[in-house]
Amino acid sequence: MQSVRSQRIFFLIAVLIVAGLIAWWWQSQRSSTMTNRITVYYTKLDGKSEIPWTVSMRPPAPGESSAEHLHNTVLYAATQVLAGPPATTAAIRFPPGTHVLSANVTGSTVTLDLSGEAARQSGDLAENGAFKSLVWTMTALPGINAVAVRVAGQQLTTLPGGHLELDEPLRRSDW
Amino acid sequence: MSRCAALTGSASLIAALLATPALAWASDTLTYTFGGEQIAMTQVRSEPQGPAIAVDDPGLTQLLGELGATVTWRSGERYILITTAEPLVIGFAVGDRQYDVGPVAQTAPFAPFVEGGHAYVPLDQLLSALDLAPKNDSGRTVLQPQLAGLDVQTAPSGAKVVAHAGVPLDWRVRSQSSSKIAIEFDGVGTALQPNRTLQGDPISRIELKTEGSISAPRTVLVLWLSPGAPAAVLGTDDQRDFTAAFGTLARQNAPAPQARPEQPVAQTSSTPSAPAQSGVTAVRSTSANGGAVVRIDVSGNPTYEWHRLLPPDNRWWIDLHGVTLSMPEQSTKGSDPISGIRVRQQAGAVRVALSLTRYNAVAVTSDATGITITVSSSLAQADAPRSGPQNNAGSVQTVQSGASAASGRYVAANPRLIVIDPGHGGSDTGAIRGDAVEKVLTLDVAKRVRDILSARGWQVVMTRQTDRDVYAADDSAHDELQARDDIANGRGARLFVSIHVNSFMNAGPHGATVYYYKAIDLPLAEAVDRRIAQQTIIKDDGIVKDKLYVVHHANMPATLVETAYLSNPDDLQLLESPDWRQKMARAIADGIQDYAGAPSPNLSNGQ
Numbered sequence A: 001m002q003s004v005r006s007q008r009i010f011f012l013i014a015v016l017i018v019a020g021l022i023a024w025w026w027q028s029q030r031s032s033t034m035t036n037r038i039t040v041y042y043t044k045l046d047g048k049s050e051i052p053w054t055v056s057m058r059p060p061a062p063g064e065s066s067a068e069h070l071h072n073t074v075l076y077a078a079t080q081v082l083a084g085p086p087a088t089t090a091a092i093r094f095p096p097g098t099h100v101l102s103a104n105v106t107g108s109t110v111t112l113d114l115s116g117e118a119a120r121q122s123g124d125l126a127e128n129g130a131f132k133s134l135v136w137t138m139t140a141l142p143g144i145n146a147v148a149v150r151v152a153g154q155q156l157t158t159l160p161g162g163h164l165e166l167d168e169p170l171r172r173s174d175w
Numbered sequence B: 001m002s003r004c005a006a007l008t009g010s011a012s013l014i015a016a017l018l019a020t021p022a023l024a025w026a027s028d029t030l031t032y033t034f035g036g037e038q039i040a041m042t043q044v045r046s047e048p049q050g051p052a053i054a055v056d057d058p059g060l061t062q063l064l065g066e067l068g069a070t071v072t073w074r075s076g077e078r079y080i081l082i083t084t085a086e087p088l089v090i091g092f093a094v095g096d097r098q099y100d101v102g103p104v105a106q107t108a109p110f111a112p113f114v115e116g117g118h119a120y121v122p123l124d125q126l127l128s129a130l131d132l133a134p135k136n137d138s139g140r141t142v143l144q145p146q147l148a149g150l151d152v153q154t155a156p157s158g159a160k161v162v163a164h165a166g167v168p169l170d171w172r173v174r175s176q177s178s179s180k181i182a183i184e185f186d187g188v189g190t191a192l193q194p195n196r197t198l199q200g201d202p203i204s205r206i207e208l209k210t211e212g213s214i215s216a217p218r219t220v221l222v223l224w225l226s227p228g229a230p231a232a233v234l235g236t237d238d239q240r241d242f243t244a245a246f247g248t249l250a251r252q253n254a255p256a257p258q259a260r261p262e263q264p265v266a267q268t269s270s271t272p273s274a275p276a277q278s279g280v281t282a283v284r285s286t287s288a289n290g291g292a293v294v295r296i297d298v299s300g301n302p303t304y305e306w307h308r309l310l311p312p313d314n315r316w317w318i319d320l321h322g323v324t325l326s327m328p329e330q331s332t333k334g335s336d337p338i339s340g341i342r343v344r345q346q347a348g349a350v351r352v353a354l355s356l357t358r359y360n361a362v363a364v365t366s367d368a369t370g371i372t373i374t375v376s377s378s379l380a381q382a383d384a385p386r387s388g389p390q391n392n393a394g395s396v397q398t399v400q401s402g403a404s405a406a407s408g409r410y411v412a413a414n415p416r417l418i419v420i421d422p423g424h425g426g427s428d429t430g431a432i433r434g435d436a437v438e439k440v441l442t443l444d445v446a447k448r449v450r451d452i453l454s455a456r457g458w459q460v461v462m463t464r465q466t467d468r469d470v471y472a473a474d475d476s477a478h479d480e481l482q483a484r485d486d487i488a489n490g491r492g493a494r495l496f497v498s499i500h501v502n503s504f505m506n507a508g509p510h511g512a513t514v515y516y517y518k519a520i521d522l523p524l525a526e527a528v529d530r531r532i533a534q535q536t537i538i539k540d541d542g543i544v545k546d547k548l549y550v551v552h553h554a555n556m557p558a559t560l561v562e563t564a565y566l567s568n569p570d571d572l573q574l575l576e577s578p579d580w581r582q583k584m585a586r587a588i589a590d591g592i593q594d595y596a597g598a599p600s601p602n603l604s605n606g607q
Helices: A002-033 A066-083 A116-120 A124-139 B002-018 B021-026 B058-067 B123-129 B438-455 B477-491 B519-535 B569-575 B578-596
Strands: A036-043 A050-057 A100-106 A109-114 A146-151 B030-034 B037-041 B044-047 B050-054 B070-072 B079-084 B088-093 B096-101 B104-107 B113-115 B118-122 B132-137 B140-145 B147-155 B158-165 B170-176 B180-186 B195-197 B203-212 B217-225 B232-235 B242-247 B279-288 B291-299 B303-308 B315-321 B330-332 B338-346 B349-356 B360-367 B370-379 B387-391 B414-422 B459-462 B493-502 B512-516 B540-545 B558-565
Touching (some): A036 A066, A036 A124, A050 B088, A066 A100, A066 B079, A066 B088, A116 A146, A124 A146, A124 B493, B030 B058, B030 B132, B037 B058, B050 B123, B118 B123, B123 B132, B147 B217, B170 B232, B279 B338, B291 B315, B291 B338, B291 B349, B303 B360, B303 B519, B349 B360, B349 B370, B414 B438, B414 B477, B438 B493, B438 B578, B459 B477, B477 B493, B493 B519, B512 B519, B519 B540, B519 B558, B519 B578, B558 B578, B569 B578
Parallel strands (some): A109 A146, B030 B140, B414 B459, B414 B493, B493 B558, B512 B540
Antiparallel strands (some): A036 A050, B030 B037, B044 B050, B050 B118, B070 B079, B079 B088, B088 B096, B113 B118, B132 B140, B158 B242, B170 B180, B232 B242, B279 B291, B291 B370, B303 B315, B303 B387, B330 B338, B338 B349, B360 B370
């Protein structure tokens, strides 16, 4: 009688373990296939209109706080903007090699420190279009409405080519 | 017996694995050959499923540098992002086997991890994403660049083939006839499907084959053509990819955003898009106290600015930026004194325009759900503002300009004075193309504008009359630009016009653009742009709002004119012509006069 009872307990434990493993596997598969989508804006060569481009990123990691997720999203989206769309798409681009040195979110303002290549734009059209795409992309993220830009760790007053002003955070309303 | 079999099996397995280049990762150092150079990767971890490389490994850094790729990762961050020169973002996330190569999600055998302050990613997957294939060549492992993509785009009476690789493609035509074109790509191999039959016209079949050695491969692309195929246009769109275009697709200057087959999520729009939650949902008009009230229901946090025209036109309009029209465009009659209301989606804004029967006073207020426009039965003061920036409730600030600009009014201390600013100068050359130098061209055009306006009775001050810095040689951009604004601000000038020459990274863009920033700049910019469009033969790129320092910090109505592109051969030809520069100068002067009227001692302020 006791042997039968032991077998039942053993069987029940085994069932629970298998169920747990299935649940774990299902959850891990689900989290690995879930993606978040963000919209990246690229400025067309007319310097005025934007191309919205949807990109996917990984879902939040287990235990990732909303602040950490926003930081990760900002970094991911900014990197996509700086890279530009595929070569077959005509758009204003940041100079090759421009990348994010750091990203910080304070309140509703993102501060991006860009590598020195960012200051090598050649004129108003390029400066205007490239930074417009950056600001439109960042301010499309929830809770963000301004973008402060530093270049190679320095706070610039303006860019050298077309003199886009960088001493204050940029907003969509600047365009 | 079984023990013997196990030993034999293990030995066979080890021998088999040693025979493959992949097993070079058994040590913590991997040595590759790339571009004839040896690259040693020393921060390699041997994971059961394959090698992992630290993203700050000196060898990997060298390889990425030669490929023009950059890494974005800092300690504590989840994403490890590698931007290639293609450009493409390879996105790894710590703890997640899924990774993205551009828009394509893939799965690695193990997840990236952080150890000892270094982030490690699966090396084999990274090399593949960089379009590099490790190949064993007489005992050494060569990283062979791969022709990794061959996209075919077809259209009625046209076709386009785009080939791309992890490195810029060095191509030449091996043979060409009416039935086929063979193109060689030096230095790249390929694992792509060798044969592809197409149903379309003018390409009927595509063949790929690799020749040469592992260290010096050569891939040959053969395009078999249908009878009567149009001539091919061969070249590169971006100095990296190779393009063979036929018929209608060969005539496109700028290819449409052509997604790769695996790129399903891309979308384009001819108008700027805003987050879906920001939109104008309703516009309605009601009578009130002999006047009328127009209510605009808005979701989201748009910004707006309004403008009006003087009698007898009496039109008044408001532009809501960063929103889309979430209702049908409408054109309706309003309640007196509004004779008509039009609601339109424009580039980057929704415009609500009111036609008024008289020059009525108009007040604008906003709240969390929209904007209310109150049109009074009484008339507006003659000197009332004719434009104004405002914010919607809870929205971001619109214009960070000085008090005079924010109030929509500017009273010139010297209404006869116009300040002309020749861009750059002295130690700052501006753009250069051959013998053409921006600072020289801007000074020439500015002097011509000065002469025309002076002859018409205006007092004109130039921020510089010679090739010099306005503040000091090699000064900061802030000091230099502020010095130019100070000249106009300190003298209480009527308006400020900065003259520049544009340039771009390639020869594509051309034309003249007139920039503004503050709301009070807009009518001046429009007037100058109108004259440029009428009087110069250059393409008119219109007016663009941009936060340019000299325009922003001028207290008065200001504009910056980019007369033409040095980087475009046709525009350069115009810039080099004194006759054309005189036409441009006259157009700018005429636009100024259209805006400001004729100079007179009793001239009122420009608003």
